[in-house]
Amino acid sequence: MNASHPNPQGTLFVVAAPSGAGKSTLVNALLEHEPAISLSISHTTRPPRPGEAYGEHYYFVDREAFEQEVADGIFLEHAEVHGNLYGTSRKTVQDLMEQGRDVLLEIDWQGAQQIRAAMPDCVGVFILPPSRVELERRLRGRASDSAEVIERRLRNSREEIAHAHEFDYIIVNDRFEDALDDLQAIVRAVRLRAPLQRGRHEALIEELLAPGV
Amino acid sequence: MNASHPNPQGTLFVVAAPSGAGKSTLVNALLEHEPAISLSISHTTRPPRPGEAYGEHYYFVDREAFEQEVADGIFLEHAEVHGNLYGTSRKTVQDLMEQGRDVLLEIDWQGAQQIRAAMPDCVGVFILPPSRVELERRLRGRASDSAEVIERRLRNSREEIAHAHEFDYIIVNDRFEDALDDLQAIVRAVRLRAPLQRGRHEALIEELLAPGV
Numbered sequence: 001m002n003a004s005h006p007n008p009q010g011t012l013f014v015v016a017a018p019s020g021a022g023k024s025t026l027v028n029a030l031l032e033h034e035p036a037i038s039l040s041i042s043h044t045t046r047p048p049r050p051g052e053a054y055g056e057h058y059y060f061v062d063r064e065a066f067e068q069e070v071a072d073g074i075f076l077e078h079a080e081v082h083g084n085l086y087g088t089s090r091k092t093v094q095d096l097m098e099q100g101r102d103v104l105l106e107i108d109w110q111g112a113q114q115i116r117a118a119m120p121d122c123v124g125v126f127i128l129p130p131s132r133v134e135l136e137r138r139l140r141g142r143a144s145d146s147a148e149v150i151e152r153r154l155r156n157s158r159e160e161i162a163h164a165h166e167f168d169y170i171i172v173n174d175r176f177e178d179a180l181d182d183l184q185a186i187v188r189a190v191r192l193r194a195p196l197q198r199g200r201h202e203a204l205i206e207e208l209l210a211p212g213v
Numbered sequence: 214m215n216a217s218h219p220n221p222q223g224t225l226f227v228v229a230a231p232s233g234a235g236k237s238t239l240v241n242a243l244l245e246h247e248p249a250i251s252l253s254i255s256h257t258t259r260p261p262r263p264g265e266a267y268g269e270h271y272y273f274v275d276r277e278a279f280e281q282e283v284a285d286g287i288f289l290e291h292a293e294v295h296g297n298l299y300g301t302s303r304k305t306v307q308d309l310m311e312q313g314r315d316v317l318l319e320i321d322w323q324g325a326q327q328i329r330a331a332m333p334d335c336v337g338v339f340i341l342p343p344s345r346v347e348l349e350r351r352l353r354g355r356a357s358d359s360a361e362v363i364e365r366r367l368r369n370s371r372e373e374i375a376h377a378h379e380f381d382y383i384i385v386n387d388r389f390e391d392a393l394d395d396l397q398a399i400v401r402a403v404r405l406r407a408p409l410q411r412g413r414h415e416a417l418i419e420e421l422l423a424p425g426v
Contacts (some may be wrong), residue, residue, distance in 0.1 A: 018421075128417065128418070131421075132420050135421070161421045161422055162422060164411070164418065165407055165408075165411055168406065168407060169402065169410070170407050170414070172410070172414055182401065184398075185398040185402045188398035188402070189398045189399045189401070190402070192383060192384060192399060194378055194380055197383035198378055198383065201383070205341070205374065207344065207345050209375060211371075
């Protein structure tokens with residue numbers, strides 16, 4: 001069983017959620033369990049939060065540099081969210097996928113729409129909070145954000161949630177462990193899709209189809 | 214969170230494999246872990262094997278009765294395999310799905326093609342053995358089958374496997390526990406698809422979209 005393509009092209013996972021749904025915590029736990037997935041690092045003009053590092057959480061750039069990169073066409077998608085610019089480098093994502101790695105993008109609905117148009121085989125996952133009350137509780141518990149930022153995020157959450165149906169899968173993040181199991185099941189199932197499996201097990205299928213009882 | 218549709222319409226899973234891939238053992242283990250899935254009982258003209266019961270494993274009927282039922286149009290699909298007729302009652306499947314239950318059909322590639330045409334939202338899973346040698350070993354270990362039956366099944370396995378790519382997912386049944394995890398991940402992921410989740414969590418989504426911070 002020396003499959004000629006042990007690593008067929010990787011899959012791009014696009015994960016979106018309103019602020020406070022628990023997206024980053026879920027994604028970080030997924031990446032711990034699934035080292036074969038790479039997180040795509042976005043470019044942003046948003047200032048780093050305490051503890052955030054360049055090239056690890058984001059490529060932090062100023063607005064002038066970002067706009068030049070947009071003009072140079074390096075972005076697979078870019079969007080303005082909460083007054084800041086965010087973008088994903090096309091080359092970074094494609095290089096990883098061609099090495100057979102799965103890539104995960106944390107993104108908003110606007111970016112997801114652009115990615116879907118550019119890469120229709122991507123797999124979209126939307127994460128919902130279990131209730132409005134819980135969403136507010138989680139946002140207000142984030143001490144680093146100002147009251148003004150929290151209010152803006154609450155208003156923006158409705159716009160984000162209105163696009164949940166554009167994604168392939170929806171997870172309700174009520175019990176964290178269940179939501180993580182959901183996310184892992186989606187990743188596992190996507191890898192079992194027939195076109196990927198045919199590439200991965202090409203030699204086995206040839207052997208099974210060869211003539212002679 | 215009194216969702217108005219706690220049970221949206223169930224999903225139809227269609228599972229196929231060459232004889233000896235371990236399909237029935239896998240499906241039985243899945244059903245033990247997932248009581249929300251109902252196995253659809255097929256009609257067949259094949260004689261019962263030792264231990265098989267009417268209405269539990271199959272509805273065993275004679276050829277004349279089967280052909281009358283075909284003429285009456287009661288079958289969602291029917292096919293002749295190894296000289297025996299097999300068929301699935303449309304009403305049985307649809308009643309279960311309308312109650313919100315998932316339904317699983319064990320079927321061959323011909324039946325799967327008919328089901329796909331009649332119910333395009335069904336989810337197809339194909340199970341492969343890990344090697345030709347292992348497939349033969351498993352078939353020869355089934356003491357109730359004659360040498361002639363075994364040889365015919367080996368020849369037919371190639372025809373079955375040639376249709377694996379028509380299914381949505383492919384599982385290689387090498388280690389049983391891994392293959393069962395694969396099957397469970399597919400079922401879990403399918404239930405998280407956006408249209409089903411929107412139905413299930415309609416009240417939550419309305420609450421999250423309602424005006425007012």
